[in-house]
Amino acid sequence: MxxxxxxxxxxxxxxxxxxxxxxxxxxxxxxxxxxPATTLPAPAGAPQLERMLRHVAVLASEPRPIATGANARARDYIVGQLRGMGLAPLVQKTTVQKSVIQYWGGRHVTLGVVHNILVRIPGNAPGSMQRPALLLAAHYDTGKTTLGAARSGAQVAALLETARVLSSSPARANDIVLLFADGESVGALGAKGFAEQHPWARQVGLALRFDSAGSSGPPVLVDAAGAGSAVLRGVSTAVPGVEGSSMVAGLARLLPDPLRIGPLAGIDAPALLFANTGKRFDAERVLDTPQRLDPAMLGQLGDTMLRLARHFGDASLGRGVHYAHSYFTLPLVGSVRHSxxxxxxxxxxxxxxxxxxxxxxxxxxxxxxxxxxxxxxxxxxxxxxxxxxxxxxxxxxxxxxxxxxxxxxxxxxxxxxxxxxxxxxxxxxxxxxxxxxxxxxxxxxxxxxxxxxxxxxxxxxxxxxxxxxxxxxxxxxxxxxxxxxxxxxxxxxxxxxxxxxxxxxxxxxxxxxxxxxxxxxxxxxxxxxxxxxxxxxxxxxxxxxxxxxxxxxxxxxxxxxxxASPAPQERVMVEPDRLVYFKDMNSWRAYWLLPPQPLDGWSKSLFPGLAQPVIHVDVFGWHSPRQWYAIAPREDRIAFPEAFLLKNPALASTNAKQTTRQLEFTLRSKNRAPHIELWAAGTKPLRSTVNGRVLTSSEGGWSMSLYGMEDGLLRFTVDAKAEDLLAIVVEERMPGLPTHLLPPGAPPRMPGTGMTISSDVLRFY
Incomplete structure (x- = not known):
């Protein structure tokens, strides 16, 4: 042996x-x-917690998805607050396209009009306009069923008050750019629009992005892209004892809805992501309410943001990224980082x-x-x-x-x-x-x-x-x-x-x-x-x-x-409304729809005669999910999608040897729907465009999300195989319901939730 x-x-x-x-x-x-790490005392001139709580209360009064009225109201509030500080905010309105290959092989294209809010606080160093700038970024939009108090509301509030402190104190050496991004909940469209289209993105030497995965806890360094030892050392200097490790960052990417740096990682500069993770949300972030938000978390976020802004506002920043770095904390030693x-x-x-x-x-x-x-x-x-x-x-x-x-x-x-x-x-x-x-x-x-x-x-x-x-x-x-x-x-x-x-x-x-x-x-x-x-x-x-x-x-x-006793399930005081008013062009009818869930007394009166959710084959097909449904009164003030077929070569005499055909149709939303969904059935398109913009250029399943198109005319071309049938399904999705058509006695629901859908199907034979 x-x-x-x-x-x-x-x-x-x-x-x-x-x-x-x-x-x-x-x-x-x-x-x-x-x-556990010790709590740092607040820095001199720290953002006021009372003001930040007021910002959160205003912003989190309703969900604010991209292209909605609530989103515009939040944007006006942020712009008004910045102008009240004597700053000159700019609104970057731009169209952003994103394409994702889905796991079954299809391609989903997202096209949205975003409204980013940008502010630049000048530095005092000689030639500060030529020096790389510091970027502080957050987003102000939310999903459709969340008030977004801790995720987006808290970050916007902290960023507003950090801007107030920075603008009223002596200038730092570097310019500091503040980005309030739009469209985060639909694929980080706002950050993508800034990173790819705005000239300030090419002047950034360090990006600090702030987000949240829960309603409490101190900010943690969740991820670092392209950051070298100097930047990571600067974080430890600015915020001693800050938690986070590259191992946790790597594992966190496995989560179903992970926090990511996103498009800001592509601006050819180091990018860091800070987020709190205490009292995590549910999958839809329904629990993200002002009542659940821990004020201590908001105070820590404001302190951390200001410390980082002051430190890196005076640091020597440089363009370019570094090879992957490891960072972690050792007892009695502190933060360690190395390539x-x-x-x-x-x-x-x-x-x-x-x-x-x-x-x-x-x-x-x-x-x-x-x-x-x-x-x-x-x-x-x-x-x-x-x-x-x-x-x-x-x-x-x-x-x-x-x-x-x-x-x-x-x-x-x-x-x-x-x-x-x-x-x-x-x-x-x-x-x-x-x-x-x-x-x-x-x-x-x-x-x-x-x-x-x-x-x-x-x-x-x-x-x-x-x-x-x-x-x-x-x-x-x-x-x-x-x-x-x-x-x-x-x-x-x-x-x-x-x-x-x-x-x-x-x-x-x-x-x-x-x-x-x-x-x-x-x-x-x-x-x-x-x-x-x-x-x-x-x-x-x-x-x-x-x-x-x-x-x-x-x-x-x-x-x-x-x-092991299961942890009690949290519930919000006011649930989001999951009811859908569906107006269908093909059947010329309207329906009340509800996902499978237990019905209360009022909901049972809305779906009489149903003992359980069923598949509605006539409207949604055999492969549709089970749901509660009932015939609803048709509201003619809600328009159907205005879709017209312009070109369908299969209907005319064509060369027998032709193997493909190009289809054309136009689409306009008379409802000015903030969100339009389209998808193809019957074949896999070979190529597609909208208003001359190329959407897809290879064969595959095809679906598309449009945001903020308002009532603009959209002209689509789709190339398909000549012998294949093709159907384009169009759904205009609008927040809210025609409440005057509902029976009285509806329970209180989260404001701005519920959905109205107007649908049509274009068939190319």
């Missing part, structure tokens, strides 16, 4: 004392790694140390490599068993993600960790400590290479602990005594503890409640792999009983599935 690098047993009392001291040291460092190239260097060093370890182990073995093979594949079997065991317990894990407290999660984690480490000790008994350790490090090295190729900024999480563990193994060869060897083993474990503990906590708290618990489990398993360093210490007689005792103590507690 191989023993290279393992320790000789020290005297019993001395060894136990040294082991206890090492465990206490590691535990203290792990606790420091997950300890991902360093992780590549650490990976190379780890490979060298790993090869050296295997060569030394082979040299010390007699004639067989069986223990090394057993260690390598034994670790693979343990990892496979862990994966299968967690899969079998997935219902329990899902229950833990919804638990109101963390005690059941902690019990489950301790018991699972004891089993994993126990399996390592069993494998050590079969193959030896060194083969098992080298096998674990070999698998982690393979994972590290994969992470470096996919997300290099996240690789620090494995690179530092791996090189420390392998370095400790190498140093054990020349360690002079037992105490020194124990200290080396402890030092080899410290990077894994101080990096993996906060990473595990963040991965669980940020992702698991959203249904993404697998990343946290992967982080936990990788961290447990580093426990193989303990196999180099001959403390099995102590470790074995300790693992059994801890496991038995946890098993004696209530089982996690019985002890």
């Amino acid at each position: 191989l023993t290279a690098g393992s320790l000789r047993a020290p005297p019993r009392a001395l060894g136990l004392a040294a082991l206890a001291a090492a465990c206490l040291t590691l535990g203290a460092l792990a606790w420091l790694a997950i300890a 991902a190239f360093l992780s590549w260097g650490l990976a190379v060093l780890s490979c060298v140390l790993l090869v050296r370890g295997y060569r030394r182990a082979l040299a010390e073995s007699d004639t067989t490599v069986a223990p090394l093979v057993q260690g390598f594949f034994g670790i693979a079997l343990i990892l496979l068993a862990a994966r299968m065991g967690l899969w079998e317990r997935r219902e329990e894990v899902i229950a833990l993600t919804q638990a109101a407290s963390h005690e059941p999660v902690l019990v489950f984690a301790i018991m699972s960790g004891c089993l994993f480490v126990g399996a390592l000790y069993v494998l050590r008994w079969l193959a030896g400590g060194v083969p098992v350790f080298l096998g674990a490090m070999a698998w982690i090295t393979a994972v590290l290479v994969g992470v470096l190729l996919a997300a290099p900024e996240v690789a620090y999480l494995l690179a530092w602990p791996l090189v420390a563990a392998l370095g400790a193994f190498t140093a054990l060869q020349a360690a002079p005594g037992s105490m020194a060897r124990l200290a080396i083993v402890a030092a080899g474990l410290i990077p894994a503890l101080v990096l993996f503990m906060p990473a595990l906590l963040d991965a669980w708290t940020e992702l698991a409640p959203q249904g993404l618990y697998v990343p946290a489990l992967v982080v936990a398993i990788l961290m447990l792999c580093f426990a193989s360093v303990l196999l180099l210490v001959p403390v099995g007689r102590v470790a074995g009983p300790a693992l059994v005792l801890v496991f038995a103590g946890c098993a004696a507690l209530p089982a996690p599935e019985r002890g």
Whole structure:
């Protein structure tokens, strides 16, 4: 059995004392790694919280989707506030196009008219107009079913009051540009319009974007694109103790609705995204109300925004982006940042140390490599068993993600960790400590290479602990005594503890409640792999009983599935109205529609004779979703889409050899609908344009969203195969309902919600 690098047993009392001291040291460092950050005092001249709360109350009185009246009212309010400060805001009105390839292969095109609000606060440095400017960005629009108090309302309020402080205090060295973007909820159209079309975007040296994923908590550095060490160091200087790591940023991209820097990452300058994540919203952000907003979060946001504006307003900024950087926080050290190239260097060093370890182990073995093979594949079997065991317990894990407290999660984690480490000790008994350790490090090295190729900024999480563990193994060869060897083993474990503990906590708290618990489990398993360093210490007689005792103590507690009580579901005081008034040109009828949900007494009177939601084949087809529906009175003041066929070559005599035809039609909304949806059925268009603008140029499924077209005339051309039938479905979508057609007694709903749809179908035979 191989023993290279393992320790000789020290005297019993001395060894136990040294082991206890090492465990206490590691535990203290792990606790420091997950300890919450301290709150900074407000900077001098900080934005006034009372004013910010008033801004939020005005803005969050109703949803403000792009191109709606509520959106225009919010824009007028922001412009009025800026002019009241003596600033000269500009409104960038521009048309923005965005194309997305959907997962089934179709292409969706979004075309919208956005209204961005821009303000430039001049700097006082000589030639400040030629110096790169600082950009502070937020958005003021919302989705259709959210008041947007914490997401957009809070950021706009903080940006307004930051502008007030900056405009009334001595100018900074750099120009500061403020961007209140429109169209964020429909694909960041406003930011895209600024980044691609506005001349100020080519003068920005650093972009700071502010957003929110919840109603409380301090701003966190959620993402950094193109930022080098100087910019990241500046963040730590401006806001000491700011939380955030590149690992959390990488994992957060897995969320269903992740916070992103978006188009601002493409302006050839570093871009940072700050957001708070406490008290997360639901999927539709219905919970994002002024009543739920934590005033402390608003105050912290204003303070952070002002600190960053003052620091980077005087910093030397430069155009251009840097290679991916890793950033994280270490206990007793603070913020650490470095280029991902360093992780590549650490990976190379780890490979060298790993090869050296295997060569030394082979040299010390007699004639067989069986223990090394057993260690390598034994670790693979343990990892496979862990994966299968967690899969079998997935219902329990899902229950833990919804638990109101963390005690059941902690019990489950301790018991699972004891089993994993126990399996390592069993494998050590079969193959030896060194083969098992080298096998674990070999698998982690393979994972590290994969992470470096996919997300290099996240690789620090494995690179530092791996090189420390392998370095400790190498140093054990020349360690002079037992105490020194124990200290080396402890030092080899410290990077894994101080990096993996906060990473595990963040991965669980940020992702698991959203249904993404697998990343946290992967982080936990990788961290447990580093426990193989303990196999180099001959403390099995102590470790074995300790693992059994801890496991038995946890098993004696209530089982996690019985002890984990689901967290209570939050509900808002006033729900959004999900009722739809659907006016259909083809059937010449109108309908009340409602998604599947329990009906109250008033809703039951609106849908008489229906026991459950059904599929309405006549209007929506066999593949439409189930919904509540009822015939509604037709309101003639709501116009049908004004669509005219201009060209359909299939109706005229054509050359028999012609394989394609070009169809033309015009569309105008007499309702001045803020949102129009179109999609093609029956064939896959080959090419399409609107008013000469190319929408698609290759064959594929076709759908389109139009925003802010008002009553302008839109002329479409669609190229399709000559023998295929084609239908273009048009839906004009307007917020609100014809309430005079509803029966009396409707319950109160969120203002500005409910939807009216006017539909038509153009058929090309």
